[in-house]
Amino acid sequence: xxxxxxxxxxxxxxxxxxxxxxxVATLSMGAVFALRDLRVxxxxxxxxxxxxxxxxxxxxxxxxxxxxNDLLLFGIERTPSVFDPGLLTQVDTLAARLARLPRVTQVLxxxxxxxxxxxxxxxxxxxxxxxxxxxxxxLDSARIWNDPRIKDYFFADDARAMLxxxxxxxxxxxxxxxxxxxxxxxxxxxxxxxxxxxVGRIVGQDHYIDTMVREMVLFLSCSILLLAVFLWIGFRxxxxxxxxxxxxxxxxxxxxxxxxxxxxxIGILTMLLPTILFVVGMSDVVHLLECYLDELRTGSTxxxxxxxxxxxxxxxxxxTALTSAIGFATLGTANIPPLQEFGxxxxxxxxxxxxxxxxxxxxxxVLTPPRHLLPKSIHRSPWSHRMPAFFSWTIRHRRRILVxxxxxxxxxxxxxxxxxxxxxxLEDLPANDPVxxxxxxxxxxxxxxxxxxxxxxxTDSSRTVWDLDVLRRIERVQHYxxxxxxxxxxLSPVTIMYALNKASNGGDRAYYQLPADSAQCxxxxxxxxxxxxxxxxxxxxxxxxxxxxxxxxxxxxGHRHKQKNAALQAHIDADGPSPIRMRQTGMGYLIDxxxxxxxxxxxxxxxxxxxxxxxxxxxxxxxxxxxxxxxxPNLVPLxxxxxxxxxxxxxxxxxxxxxxxxxxxIAEDDTIHMLAxxxxxxxxxxxxxxxxxxxxxxxxxxxxxxxLMLLSGFVSLILSDFASVYYLGVLITLTLAFAFVAELxxxxxxxMTLMRK
Numbered sequence: 105x106x107x108x109x110x111x112x113x114x115x116x117x118x119x120x121x122x123x124x125x126x127x128v129a130t131l132s133m134g135a136v137f138a139l140r141d142l143r144v145x146x147x148x149x150x151x152x153x154x155x156x157x158x159x160x161x162x163x164x165x166x167x168x169x170x171x172x173n174d175l176l177l178f179g180i181e182r183t184p185s186v187f188d189p190g191l192l193t194q195v196d197t198l199a200a201r202l203a204r205l206p207r208v209t210q211v212l213x214x215x216x217x218x219x220x221x222x223x224x225x226x227x228x229x230x231x232x233x234x235x236x237x238x239x240x241x242x243l244d245s246a247r248i249w250n251d252p253r254i255k256d257y258f259f260a261d262d263a264r265a266m267l268x269x270x271x272x273x274x275x276x277x278x279x280x281x282x283x284x285x286x287x288x289x290x291x292x293x294x295x296x297x298x299x300x301x302x303v304g305r306i307v308g309q310d311h312y313i314d315t316m317v318r319e320m321v322l323f324l325s326c327s328i329l330l331l332a333v334f335l336w337i338g339f340r341x342x343x344x345x346x347x348x349x350x351x352x353x354x355x356x357x358x359x360x361x362x363x364x365x366x367x368x369x370i371g372i373l374t375m376l377l378p379t380i381l382f383v384v385g386m387s388d389v390v391h392l393l394e395c396y397l398d399e400l401r402t403g404s405t406x407x408x409x410x411x412x413x414x415x416x417x418x419x420x421x422x423x424t425a426l427t428s429a430i431g432f433a434t435l436g437t438a439n440i441p442p443l444q445e446f447g448x449x450x451x452x453x454x455x456x457x458x459x460x461x462x463x464x465x466x467x468x469x470v471l472t473p474p475r476h477l478l479p480k481s482i483h484r485s486p487w488s489h490r491m492p493a494f495f496s497w498t499i500r501h502r503r504r505i506l507v508x509x510x511x512x513x514x515x516x517x518x519x520x521x522x523x524x525x526x527x528x529x530l531e532d533l534p535a536n537d538p539v540x541x542x543x544x545x546x547x548x549x550x551x552x553x554x555x556x557x558x559x560x561x562x563t564d565s566s567r568t569v570w571d572l573d574v575l576r577r578i579e580r581v582q583h584y585x586x587x588x589x590x591x592x593x594x595l596s597p598v599t600i601m602y603a604l605n606k607a608s609n610g611g612d613r614a615y616y617q618l619p620a621d622s623a624q625c626x627x628x629x630x631x632x633x634x635x636x637x638x639x640x641x642x643x644x645x646x647x648x649x650x651x652x653x654x655x656x657x658x659x660x661x662g663h664r665h666k667q668k669n670a671a672l673q674a675h676i677d678a679d680g681p682s683p684i685r686m687r688q689t690g691m692g693y694l695i696d697x698x699x700x701x702x703x704x705x706x707x708x709x710x711x712x713x714x715x716x717x718x719x720x721x722x723x724x725x726x727x728x729x730x731x732x733x734x735x736x737p738n739l740v741p742l743x744x745x746x747x748x749x750x751x752x753x754x755x756x757x758x759x760x761x762x763x764x765x766x767x768x769x770i771a772e773d774d775t776i777h778m779l780a781x782x783x784x785x786x787x788x789x790x791x792x793x794x795x796x797x798x799x800x801x802x803x804x805x806x807x808x809x810x811x812l813m814l815l816s817g818f819v820s821l822i823l824s825d826f827a828s829v830y831y832l833g834v835l836i837t838l839t840l841a842f843a844f845v846a847e848l849x850x851x852x853x854x855x856m857t858l859m860r861k
Contacts, residue, residue, distance in 0.1 A: 113407055116407050121468075121470040124467040128354065135362075138361040139360065143370070144316060144317055152694055153698065156439075165652070168645050169643070169652050170271070173305050175270060175271045175304055176304035177267060177270075177553070179545065180300055180301075181265045187245040189236070196216060201295065205291065207280060214232055217231070217232045219603075220604075222631060227607075231244075245263075251613070256594070276306070301542050301545055302542065303542050315826070317375075320379075323376070323378075323379040324356075326823065331348075331817055332349065351468070352385040352389060352457060356385075362449070363449060377446070379818075382817065384428060388424060392461065392465065395417045395802075396409055396410055397474075406469070406474055416781075421462075425458035426720065427776065428454045428770060429455055431768055434710065434765050435447030435762060436448055443706075443762070495797060498848065506853050509740060509850050513740055516748075517747065520747055522750035522751065523754075524756065525663060525699065526756070527662040528662075531827050534825055552659070553656055555690050557654055557693065558653035558688055559652060559686070559687050559689045560653060562648075562649040563685055567649075569648050571622070577682055578653070585653065593656055595643055595654050595655065596653040596654070597640075597643060597644050600632065600644070601625065601629075608631075653686075665696050669688060709765055710742075710764040717734075718731050721734045725779065730779055733779060737846035739768075741846055745838055745842065771839065775851065778800075778803050778847065785799060792856070792859045800852060807844075811840065811843075811844035822834055822837075
């Protein structure tokens with residue numbers, strides 16, 4: 105049968121090499137062809153868990169009252185006042201033309217709203233704004249300022265800005281959103297209002313996707329450039345740069361093509377997949393090349409050196425691919441489709457990189473003369489004179505190193521206690537981003553742009569929201585929402601009844617309140633039902649058993665909103681037994697709730713990755729001391745980065761929680777290579793001290809090169825305009841930097857402490 109090395113040598117022939125290259129080339133051509141169907145998508149709602157009962161409740165709420173995020177807000181400014189006949193004429197023309205656009209369901213503009221007047225002769229409607237008459241316009245503006253329902257919803261407090269609200273068909277595709285947005289912009293230009301401010305889902309989606317595509321190309325290009333620099337420093341040859349990049353680049357091509365074949369679009373998370381795969385996949389390639397070149401320096405023939413390399417490093421390389429894949433796959437423990445897909449496809453990509461590293465890479469090395477791969481340093485590595493001195497320093501100061509790391513862990517633990525779970529709706533965008541600036545302008549001008557939704561359900565089937573005692577309960581909650589909670593432009597069944605009572609009393613502002621008795625309330629409710637759904641404005645269901653309280657508010661962050669939600673619920677509960685149930689819902693509420701639960705799930709997923717990795721290490725090394733040596737140098741950086749987050753007030757959210765699983769899976773690779781080499785030398789009968797020295801001087805060189813490349817690859821993410829990607833780049837880079845230091849300082853110290861014999 106022969107030794108494993110001899111069997112590998114028999115496989116490493118030029119004929120087999122050409123066969124592998126032919127198969128890889130064929131598959132790669134098919135992958136290029138599959139890229140035709142690649143799509144880019146960005147949908148907030150995909151980040152909600154499918155099995156969440158709150159999401160199910162929101163879907164029922166949305167089915168009754170419509171979507172709370174399929175709209176566009178237009179902010180129109182004029183100094184000293186928007187109550188200008190010429191401007192209002194433009195706004196009215198704009199509203200009329202927008203309403204005629206395809207896929208637009210409704211346009212709300214103060215210029216096209218009427219105030220009902222209920223008289224013994226019937227219901228009459230008076231326009232809120234008779235902008236064609238200067239005298240009447242002055243009276244109408246004063247009348248609006250005495251009507252909180254219209255004034256708070258459509259106008260700024262200083263009367264220098266007004267709102268027009270456009271509702272679209274629900275669940276529009278990316279293509280339909282792009283078409284509608286182009287039509288809206290053209291309409292604004294035709295009406296002479298091209299500088300009008302806009303916020304809404306289709307504006308944000310268009311901006312996000314354009315930025316995602318641009319940044320995906322930027323990150324991958326920067327990673328390739330930086331890694332090429334480090335490959336040149338490490339190998340000093342053109343082929344030493346081209347071969348690793350070609351191997352990993354093809355793995356990325358295959359992975360993205362697989363997503364295209366399965367109909368999976370590129371999203372906010374999967375756009376990072378090419379960069380992450382390129383950086384992570386390069387680690388194993390460099391380890392194998394370093395080992396191969398070291399074998400060549402001993403005088404082995406190329407085929408013999410290659411067989412020795414794969415015989416010695418092959419299984420540890422498989423373990424590194426497996427543990428990295430596990431680190432990414434544990435993201436699937438979060439029941440969120442985009443995170444599950446990101447974890448799954450990145451794990452598959454890591455395994456594809458491993459497959460090409462064990463097929464295409466040896467084929468290329470068999471066909472490449474060693475002098476072409478590393479002509480300048482075949483006899484001497486640039487790291488040869490640095491590693492011995494560093495190893496000696498580490499061994500001499502191992503006690504101080506151990507004490508220093510204990511102090512670091514204590515400091516990091518203290519910092520972790522300062523972390524809070526928090527998120528903002530548009531936190532991803534920088535302050536100078538036009539979409540972010542538009543959102544902030546709407547917040548400042550109109551008292552908020554974050555939607556507020558409260559679901560009102562009658563638990564007594566014999567009652568409706570139009571019963572006076574029910575309305576009074578809703579009124580008390582609405583007063584709290586307006587004053588203590590900070591909602592602006594609140595609409596509810598109460599505001600409808602206010603308006604009906606006012607309309608039935610000749611429009612007198614003094615009657616903008618609930619009727620004094622149940623009989624009058626019942627008469628107004630009956631009159632309102634005759635007016636049909638238009639009168640309820642999508643606030644009350646047809647049977648009167650379901651209603652909503654809606655408005656807008658400042659985005660103060662999920663942490664603050666959680667506190668305010670608890671206070672609101674306490675206020676509702678304090679009202680005593682009630683025939684109605686009031687619970688918050690809506691997109692903003694779900695985003696806050698989802699971020700909190702997801703962050704916890706992701707941290708638990710990282711714990712699962714640690715447990716699985718520990719079991720793999722125990723199976724491979726058969727020594728609990730090796731398990732400790734494998735885990736501690738990679739857990740300490742996670743504690744330290746948690747401390748950094750706490751001291752720098754970096755909130756825990758989905759984008760920062762995933763770095764723990766990713767960083768652990770990546771950092772563990774170098775540890776496995778180090779300990780596998782240590783195990784190899786110990787099995788050859790060497791003492792722990794000598795085995796550690798051999799490991800440090802040989803494998804430590806590859807660890808140094810791969811760590812520097814990992815850092816250079818992830819640091820490119822700090823160029824992102826998305827805050828989540830920026831923090832991902834910063835925190836993973838810092839974590840890997842800490843892990844690199846722990847690898848060279850703490851790991852040898854632990855080996856000398858735990859494995860003296």
